[in-house]
Amino acid sequence: MSLTRRDFARKSAITGAGVALAGSVGALATAPNALASTDTEEAGEESAGAHGGVGYGPLIPDPDGILALPAGFKYRIITYSGRTKLESGEFTPSNHDGTSTFDGPRGATLLVNNHELKGPRANWPHPVPLTEGLVYDPAASGGCTVVEVRRDHVAEWVGIAGTSTNCAGGNTPWGTWLTCEETEDKAGQNGMTKDHGYVFEVDPSDRRANRDPKPIKALGRYAHEAVVVDPKRGHLYLTEDAATPNGLLYRWTPPEGFCHGRGKLRTLADDAGVLQAFKCFDSGGKFVDDLSRATKIGTVYGVDWVDVPDRDARTTSVRKQFTTGQVTRARKLEGMWWGDGGTYIVSSYARDESPVQHDGAVWFYDPKRRTLTLKVLLGVNPDPSADGNFDGPDNITVSPYGGLVIAEDGEGLQHLFGATDSGRTYPIARNELNIGTEEEPEYSEFTGVTFSPDGSTLFANIQEPGIMLAITGPWKRQKR
Numbered sequence: 133m134s135l136t137r138r139d140f141a142r143k144s145a146i147t148g149a150g151v152a153l154a155g156s157v158g159a160l161a162t163a164p165n166a167l168a169s170t171d172t173e174e175a176g177e178e179s180a181g182a183h184g185g186v187g188y189g190p191l192i193p194d195p196d197g198i199l200a201l202p203a204g205f206k207y208r209i210i211t212y213s214g215r216t217k218l219e220s221g222e223f224t225p226s227n228h229d230g231t232s233t234f235d236g237p238r239g240a241t242l243l244v245n246n247h248e249l250k251g252p253r254a255n256w257p258h259p260v261p262l263t264e265g266l267v268y269d270p271a272a273s274g275g276c277t278v279v280e281v282r283r284d285h286v287a288e289w290v291g292i293a294g295t296s297t298n299c300a301g302g303n304t305p306w307g308t309w310l311t312c313e314e315t316e317d318k319a320g321q322n323g324m325t326k327d328h329g330y331v332f333e334v335d336p337s338d339r340r341a342n343r344d345p346k347p348i349k350a351l352g353r354y355a356h357e358a359v360v361v362d363p364k365r366g367h368l369y370l371t372e373d374a375a376t377p378n379g380l381l382y383r384w385t386p387p388e389g390f391c392h393g394r395g396k397l398r399t400l401a402d403d404a405g406v407l408q409a410f411k412c413f414d415s416g417g418k419f420v421d422d423l424s425r426a427t428k429i430g431t432v433y434g435v436d437w438v439d440v441p442d443r444d445a446r447t448t449s450v451r452k453q454f455t456t457g458q459v460t461r462a463r464k465l466e467g468m469w470w471g472d473g474g475t476y477i478v479s480s481y482a483r484d485e486s487p488v489q490h491d492g493a494v495w496f497y498d499p500k501r502r503t504l505t506l507k508v509l510l511g512v513n514p515d516p517s518a519d520g521n522f523d524g525p526d527n528i529t530v531s532p533y534g535g536l537v538i539a540e541d542g543e544g545l546q547h548l549f550g551a552t553d554s555g556r557t558y559p560i561a562r563n564e565l566n567i568g569t570e571e572e573p574e575y576s577e578f579t580g581v582t583f584s585p586d587g588s589t590l591f592a593n594i595q596e597p598g599i600m601l602a603i604t605g606p607w608k609r610q611k612r
Contacts, residue, residue: 186610187550187558191519198599200562205605207561210286210591211245211279213258213598218277219289222261225249225277228593228600230300230358230467230527231580232309234336241281241584242336243591244291244309245600246298248579249273252323258598260293267294268345269326274298276311278336279600291334292345296324299373300358300467300527301331306393309334310348312356314373316449329353329445331370333397341395349402351384352443354450358468358527360475362499366392369475369497371465372451378422378461378485380409380451381477381497383437402444408437409451412460412504423462423495423504424482431506433460435497467539471530474498476507478525480541491523491542494551508536508551516544517573522557527579532587534610539592541577548578548592552610561603563594 188202199207210216213226229246236242253259253273260275275293279286292311299314316329330347351359357371357379366386372379385406386392412420412433420426420433441453451461464480477495494508513523524542531537535552537560548561561578568574576596583590590603 186552186556188560188605188608191559191562194564197564197566198594199601199603200564201603201605202560205603208602208604210243210281210600210602211277211288211598212600216286216288218261219287220261220263223258224288224598225260225275226256226258226596226598228595228598229298229579230302230311231591231593231600232301232303232582233584233591234303234307234309235585236280236337239282241589243279243281243582243600244311244334244336245277245279245580245593246301246311247274247276247598248297248299248314248595249275250297250315250317250322260295261290262293263290265343266290266292266345268292268332268347269294269296269324269328271323271325272296272328274313276309276334278334281602289339291336291342292332294345295332296322296328299356300371302359302361302468302470304333304361304392305363307335307337308394309336310359310397312359312370314355314357316353316355316445327353329355331356331359333395335394338394346398348397348400349444350397350400350404350407352382352407352440352450353445355379357466360468360470361392362470362475365499366390367499369468369477371468371477373464373466374449374451375463377451378463379465380454380459380461381465382440383408383410407440407443409440409454409459410504411436411438411458419457420460421456422482422485423460423479423493424486424490426493426506427486427488427490427509429506429509433504435502435504466525466541467527469529469536472496473500476528476530476536477504478528478538480524480526492525494525494528494536494538508538513542513544516542519545519559519562522547522549524577526577527581529581529583531610532583533607534612537581537583537590539578539581541579544575546575546578548581548590550610553612556611558610560590561592565594565599567596 191200211224216224225247227248229248234242259273276291278291297315301311331351335341355374357373359370368384370382462479466478479493492510513521525538526541527539540547546563563575566573580593
């Protein structure tokens with residue numbers, strides 16, 4: 133049943149405030165340069181000193197020039213492109229991106245690691261090896277590796293090869309990884325021999341299940357970013373990182389009688405289920421054309437869903453199949469993570485399309501109430517080269533210690549940072565690996581932030597050259 137604008141306006145009016153806050157968590161606030169829940173132009177001074185009382189203290193420079201961490205924390209390099217090797221003898225592929233963890237055999241932790249490599253294989257010194265039986269398109273350079281981590285041993289092997297631009301993705305309740313291609317290349321473009329822009333399933337525990345890769349075409353062909361599964365209702369939610377026009381948030385509803393499980397998605401017909409894009413409206417029933425219109429923490433939109441005309445985008449990109457007024461858009465829809473009964477969704481930044489420019493937002497979609505609530509809004513970073521300010525949120529995870537952990541893909545310095553339920557942020561790590569020059573330093577983004585199943589280890593990647601790190605230390609539940 134559709135949630136109409138009239139229904140949403142009526143429910144909002146009942147609250148007395150005109151806005152019905154959704155979700156089971158409090159409104160998350162923001163970084164020192166962030167925008168608070170009051171008027172955005174007045175928020176800067178109020179949020180000063182936001183690090184006080186939360187987090188783990190200041191970051192200590194790393195003598196090895198890799199990762200600055202708080203006192204008491206340490207890191208371990210798990211894989212390093214061009215240095216560590218796969219079981220088959222090839223070097224670890226480069227450009228690490230989305231990652232998730234799974235329980236492995238005999239106490240091991242398994243990780244599936246995306247490698248965001250686009251275009252022909254000759255463009256990259258360390259593409260994902262074309263392991264027999266695991267290749268979708270032999271011309272493509274991307275894919276996933278599976279990493280097994282034990283206290284005294286690391287092993288890595290190919291999970292899928294011959295895919296392109298494997299950016300983010302998402303884990304499933306049945307213990308697999310959905311890897312997402314952030315591209316719309318068709319056969320004949322950029323050297324590809326098959327169409328790309330799909331989602332593929334990778335099983336970290338069963339190598340045989342990954343043979344003969346098949347795209348899940350029912351989920352659409354577009355510049356996929358991330359995906360989450362609603363474990364209660366069976367819906368899949370997917371983000372699209374694209375521009376001109378901005379990308380969309382999608383929902384896939386499985387066909388009647390379909391039961392999720394290992395390998396079930398790849399058995400679906402190409403047109404199975406219903407793929408829809410979101411359409412938002414405010415408490416007054418007014419259509420919202422772009423999420424960047426929101427300028428206050430706690431803003432809540434009602435959400436409707438509009439059918440996608442041609443999910444395989446045979447002639448027109450999916451996001452371009454909608455006319456003005458049909459759907460809501462957002463710039464750089466990035467990472468997602470399921471938690472607290474819904475999904476957290478990152479929109480990286482906004483410029484001309486927003487009444488107030490900002491450097492990133494995190495929303496929470498509540499499927500029960502069908503509302504989207506603005507939880508985090510980062511103001512424009514005044515000096516990306518100075519430590520202390522955060523911008524460009526990308527990959528995200530829900531922390532077992534409360535709140536969120538967010539990977540930075542912004543300008544200048546790059547961090548992993550946390551955000552508590554009540555609105556404080558704190559640094560967890562800083563990338564100190566300079567891949568630029570001393571005169572013009574450059575630091576690659578963080579990706580693949582995810583905790584081990586037991587919560588003891590935070591895994592994260594430095595995308596370039598491609599380093600997977602395991603961070604341990606005195607984790608503690610953060611104050612609200």
